[in-house]
Amino acid sequence: MTTVRTTCPYCGVGCGVKAQLLPGDGAPEDRIAITGDPDHPANLGRLCSKGSALAETIWLQDRLLAPKVNGVDTSWDSALQLVADRFNAVIDEHGPDAVAFYVSGQFLTEDYYVANKLMKGFIGSGNIDTNSRLCMASSVAGHKRAFGTDTVPGLYTDLEEADLVVLVGSNLAWCHPVLYQRLVAAKTARPDLKVVTVDPRRTATADIADLHLGLTPGSDVALFNGLLVHLHEQGAVDTGFVLDHVSGFDEAVTAAYGDDLSVTGLAPAELEAFFRLWAGTRKVVTLYSQGVNQSSSGADKVNAILNCHLATGRIGHPGTGPFSVTGQPNAMGGREVGGLANMLACHLDIEDPAHRDAVRTFWDAPGLTETAGLKAVDMFRAVADGSIKAIWIAHTNPVVTLPEADAVKAALQACDFVVVSDITARADTARLADVLLPASAWGEKDGTVTNSERCISRQRAFLPAPGDTRPDWAMMAEVGRRMGHARAFDFASPAEIFREYAALSGIAGRFGRDFDISALAGITDTEYADLQPVRWPVTGVRTGGRFFGDGAFFTPDGKGRMLALQNRLPAAMPDADFPFVLNTGRIRDQWHTMTRTAKSPRLSAHLAEPFLEIHPADAGNLGLKPADLAQVDSPHGRAILRVRITDSVQPGQVFAPMHWTGENASAARIDAVVAAVTDPVSGQPETKAAVARVTKFQAQSFAFALSVAEPAPDAPYWARARARGGWRTELAWATPPADWTETARALFGLPDTAQPITVSDPARGIHRLAFFEGQKLVAALFAGPEPVAVSRQYLAGQLDGAADLGLLSGQPGADRPDPGAIVCSCFEVGVNTIRSAIAEQGLVTVEAIGAALRAGTNCGSCRPEIRALIEANAPNQMAAE
Ligand SMILES: Nc1nc2c(c(=O)[nH]1)N[C@H]1C(S)=C(S)[C@@H](COP(=O)(O)OP(=O)(O)OC[C@H]3O[C@@H](n4cnc5c(=O)[nH]c(N)nc54)[C@H](O)[C@@H]3O)O[C@H]1N2
Numbered sequence: 082m083t084t085v086r087t088t089c090p091y092c093g094v095g096c097g098v099k100a101q102l103l104p105g106d107g108a109p110e111d112r113i114a115i116t117g118d119p120d121h122p123a124n125l126g127r128l129c130s131k132g133s134a135l136a137e138t139i140w141l142q143d144r145l146l147a148p149k150v151n152g153v154d155t156s157w158d159s160a161l162q163l164v165a166d167r168f169n170a171v172i173d174e175h176g177p178d179a180v181a182f183y184v185s186g187q188f189l190t191e192d193y194y195v196a197n198k199l200m201k202g203f204i205g206s207g208n209i210d211t212n213s214r215l216c217m218a219s220s221v222a223g224h225k226r227a228f229g230t231d232t233v234p235g236l237y238t239d240l241e242e243a244d245l246v247v248l249v250g251s252n253l254a255w256c257h258p259v260l261y262q263r264l265v266a267a268k269t270a271r272p273d274l275k276v277v278t279v280d281p282r283r284t285a286t287a288d289i290a291d292l293h294l295g296l297t298p299g300s301d302v303a304l305f306n307g308l309l310v311h312l313h314e315q316g317a318v319d320t321g322f323v324l325d326h327v328s329g330f331d332e333a334v335t336a337a338y339g340d341d342l343s344v345t346g347l348a349p350a351e352l353e354a355f356f357r358l359w360a361g362t363r364k365v366v367t368l369y370s371q372g373v374n375q376s377s378s379g380a381d382k383v384n385a386i387l388n389c390h391l392a393t394g395r396i397g398h399p400g401t402g403p404f405s406v407t408g409q410p411n412a413m414g415g416r417e418v419g420g421l422a423n424m425l426a427c428h429l430d431i432e433d434p435a436h437r438d439a440v441r442t443f444w445d446a447p448g449l450t451e452t453a454g455l456k457a458v459d460m461f462r463a464v465a466d467g468s469i470k471a472i473w474i475a476h477t478n479p480v481v482t483l484p485e486a487d488a489v490k491a492a493l494q495a496c497d498f499v500v501v502s503d504i505t506a507r508a509d510t511a512r513l514a515d516v517l518l519p520a521s522a523w524g525e526k527d528g529t530v531t532n533s534e535r536c537i538s539r540q541r542a543f544l545p546a547p548g549d550t551r552p553d554w555a556m557m558a559e560v561g562r563r564m565g566h567a568r569a570f571d572f573a574s575p576a577e578i579f580r581e582y583a584a585l586s587g588i589a590g591r592f593g594r595d596f597d598i599s600a601l602a603g604i605t606d607t608e609y610a611d612l613q614p615v616r617w618p619v620t621g622v623r624t625g626g627r628f629f630g631d632g633a634f635f636t637p638d639g640k641g642r643m644l645a646l647q648n649r650l651p652a653a654m655p656d657a658d659f660p661f662v663l664n665t666g667r668i669r670d671q672w673h674t675m676t677r678t679a680k681s682p683r684l685s686a687h688l689a690e691p692f693l694e695i696h697p698a699d700a701g702n703l704g705l706k707p708a709d710l711a712q713v714d715s716p717h718g719r720a721i722l723r724v725r726i727t728d729s730v731q732p733g734q735v736f737a738p739m740h741w742t743g744e745n746a747s748a749a750r751i752d753a754v755v756a757a758v759t760d761p762v763s764g765q766p767e768t769k770a771a772v773a774r775v776t777k778f779q780a781q782s783f784a785f786a787l788s789v790a791e792p793a794p795d796a797p798y799w800a801r802a803r804a805r806g807g808w809r810t811e812l813a814w815a816t817p818p819a820d821w822t823e824t825a826r827a828l829f830g831l832p833d834t835a836q837p838i839t840v841s842d843p844a845r846g847i848h849r850l851a852f853f854e855g856q857k858l859v860a861a862l863f864a865g866p867e868p869v870a871v872s873r874q875y876l877a878g879q880l881d882g883a884a885d886l887g888l889l890s891g892q893p894g895a896d897r898p899d900p901g902a903i904v905c906s907c908f909e910v911g912v913n914t915i916r917s918a919i920a921e922q923g924l925v926t927v928e929a930i931g932a933a934l935r936a937g938t939n940c941g942s943c944r945p946e947i948r949a950l951i952e953a954n955a956p957n958q959m960a961a962e
Pocket residue numbers: 092093131216249250251252253255256257279280281282284297298299300301370371372373407408409664665666667668669670671672673769770
């Protein structure tokens with residue numbers, strides 16, 4: 082049995098993972114055991130639901146295994162020669178800015194290094210941008226404005242050592258679950274540790290909050306300006322630190338006095354409580370994420386937070402500091418390596434001639450770009466207007482995740498030459514490729530990633546690369562060679578790339594930049610293979626640690642800069658035509674566009690359908706009942722989503738997940754609805770505050786379907802997800818299909834001879850059909866004139882093994898309790914099971930539920946939901962009802 086230590090490919094917590102290949106001859110996915118690495122500093126052995134389910138996502142079904150040109154399999158030789166020739170031809174005719182790369186914070190550092198070197202150094206254009214533009218750009222801009230560099234000052238242990246942790250625009254419980262669990266553990270051990278959440282929605286994260294501030298979307302600058310005024314008035318400013326180490330204090334405070342705190346919509350008592358807590362606690366960490374970054378005032382939101390930490394000197398000491406958590410596994414690495422269109426490499430600046438000279442010399446790249454390139458949203462506008470004629474999209478799915486996604490799709494359809502590298506052909510963007518290149522996936526490739534606390538970890542291969550797949554760096558380097566730059570791209574391994582990169586960082590170090598890992602420039606292949614997690618900087622004199630505790634910043638005068646800021650509300654405000662603010666974000670068990678996590682039936686069971694959260698008052702006004710379908714419209718596009726009525730969103734606001742795509746739903750790409758408005762400083766789009774109209778989607782017929790084979794839905798509304806042994810699908814029609822048996826056969830791809838067992842009540846419009854092969858259920862359809870009320874979890878279990886003959890009732894028999902929707906995905910424990918344990922066994926703690934049902938005892942990601950169920954269902958409350 083071999084064990085390989087690697088790093089989780091999902092969020093920026095960057096957990097260490099142990100992959101064990103168990104003996105036997107089954108398929109690798111059946112023989113891989115994934116556990117948390119107890120020796121990794123990020124997680125110390127913990128994993129969340131997504132990390133725990135990694136083995137279920139590595140099977141080869143749907144994998145792209147050979148290069149394709151215009152949909153036809155071809156050799157690497159011809160595919161890459163075509164890419165090199167077409168790029169060269171466009172550059173010859175229209176110049177280097179007529180081509181572009183759009184890459185990803187999920188690239189390994191080595192992939193990124195090669196892509197950036199090729200575009201900026203040798204093609205000679207700045208036109209390489211990354212999906213980090215949609216994610217971290219505002220934090221990068223905020224850091225650079227305040228610190229002179231893009232530096233995250235603190236460490237994860239600061240969350241545990243703080244006396245106050247403020248979570249701003251972060252659903253940490255679902256999006257950085259292991260970090261959240263570390264915080265929960267610290268708070269449990271030390272209840273004096275206070276937690277405040279700042280989010281227009283009350284999310285699972287607010288579960289542990291001592292105070293939740295449900296502010297108006299886009300009012301964070303006003304809130305932190307208000308805090309700055311309070312700090313000033315209460316004498317909480319660290320005048321010594323400010324005098325010696327901070328510039329811009331007076332201007333920032335004056336501007337803060339001029340801001341209007343009332344836009345936050347928060348009650349004076351809430352504000353007072355927050356301000357007092359913050360002012361009165363020395364050890365404060367303010368952690369923030371996309372509720373801050375994804376805004377047309379994202380960079381200002383970041384600086385409003387940094388202002389308060391600079392004014393109080395609460396930065397760079399244990400338990401203190403602002404903390405921007407990164408989203409993707411290598412969002413941080415991409416920033417270091419220069420993946421953004423306006424950065425060079427190793428935190429060097431394109432605008433600085435001395436920096437450019439140094440990189441030009443180091444790379445021996447006389448054609449190095451002199452100017453920054455187009456940022457993501459503008460890049461795709463340039464594709465649309467034809468000024469970019471050839472684009473290579475790698476490891477990202479912009480047809481789903483860029484705002485105004487229908488326009489992005491149209492731009493790529495019209496573009497002369499689109500290259501996509503992906504691990505599957507079944508992604509909305511991959512479908513539009515002229516040349517589709519098969520990438521090796523996580524578990525099959527080697528390299529490094531940097532997590533939110535600047536910790537560089539190895540991703541290591543533990544599976545053979547299947548088919549003709551190649552790692553991303555290898556395809557990029559080969560194209561570089563074929564474009565005529567043989568020497569510059571003569572890399573034979575990730576270790577070689579890493580050494581060159583580490584050497585380049587030494588130059589950055591000489592310019593006094595923060596990012597310097599030059600002590601690793603001489604590591605051997607073996608040392609690279611064995612590289613242990615290490616926090617940068619890694620130089621002859623220093624390894625890891627915090628930044629700025631000594632008051633030394635990277636600005637020209639060495640001082641941290643406070644900025645004068647005024648709140649700006651979101652670019653679009655609701656009006657009579659588009660009366661709702663549309664907020665978007667993530668769910669616990671899916672990763673982005675679901676090309677990997679949706680392969681796991683367990684992960685799909687948590688929330689199996691795209692949805693819209695809406696407040697009960699708004700739902701009432703719109704005539705929306707639970708489980709109805711809502712149509713969400715904006716001037717840019719439309720989505721159709723299942724309604725979830727909840728007061729966790731405020732009236733006038735709706736929330737939809739970003740995950741669903743054209744592959745798994747008829748109309749749930751929420752970015753089709755979102756306007757492409759960007760922050761003027763960072764270029765990051767405002768994907769948290771679009772405006773939209775919500776109406777009831779008029780359907781006369783609804784269905785829930787199960788099938789062993791993948792369904793081929795043809796209905797105005799559908800959404801499909803994997804279930805154990807097959808698929809589960811939701812459908813709706815404006816008018817009922819004429820013949821249900823025919824509809825079912827077409828949906829399930831069954832022959833005309835397939836005969837269903839049926840239960841129907843035509844007068845009530847109810848039709849239920851099941852197709853069996855012997856004892857085995859092949860497919861079933863439950864249709865009716867209203868959203869279908871059947872036990873989905875029970876039915877989804879019927880595909881795996883012998884089915885109940887009574888399944889057409891839609892409910893388990895009296896002898897088999899209905900588990901209800903899955904809460905704990907690790908042990909597949911449903912909501913009904915937990916509710917009855919609370920009611921019948923009188924369990925009132927998460928621990929007691931864990932002891933009785935195992936729920937919540939593995940990854941712990943569902944513990945907030947279990948706690949909420951206890952609060953809602955504890956016996957004393959039920960007795961009162
Ligand atoms: N399960 C899961 N985890 C993930 C990912 C995933 O796809 N799935 N993706 C990873 C990536 S790339 C990222 S970037 C991170 C993102 O992690 P988060 O930023 O934590 O997640 P989001 O759900 O995008 O948004 C966070 C919150 O911002 C709130 N918000 C909206 N508008 C405002 C506002 O004006 N002010 C404030 N203060 N808050 C606001 C939203 O209501 C939402 O709850 O997650 C990472 N982790």
